[in-house]
Amino acid sequence: MSTPSLNDLIELGAISEAQGLRGQVKVRPHSSDPVALLSSKTVWLSLIPRRDLSLSTVSSASAPHNSKASLSEYKVKGAKMHSGNVVMTLDGVDDRDQALALKGARILVARDAFPKADKDDYYWVDLIGCHAINLQKESLGEVIDVTENGAHGVIAIGELVKKEVRYLVPFVKEVVQSVDLPNKVITLDWQLDWQ
Incomplete structure (x- = not known):
């Protein structure tokens, strides 16, 4: 399998720590319901190589960015929820030291590997780029991002x-009237002058 570009992959979490002594990693998921992360058979890890320690006194804004992120494929041997994190067992990561070396890595999954969403459920990544209109058919703009506020x-x-960003709109059924993913249109009960 060829290495996909970062544009073809969706970031679902980051490795925060090693879990135990047998190479498991603790992943902090970006979603409160990480179904795609739990069901993935293959993940990609993006690591930015550590910078030279002599640069540690240079602010991040002025430090040179000669380092490129590496992208490595791992087969998932197992994944389960534990205390709000996902604990993963990755093929080839067999001890705590190997797991600790992955700390800070971003976990990415190919979008086509996500499980099929139920009717009226959406992966937030699919909403980005959709054109938002209101009930009066006035354009509100495009969906730039989707986050969770608890x-x-x-x-x-x-x-x-x-x-x-022009509007921050709650993604609740009282506001979201319809989502037409094939045509990339979201209809909202929202007015142009609401901020």
């Missing part, structure tokens, strides 16, 4: 290219 999802709408 109670519900929040969609950031505005100009996608500039990443300029």
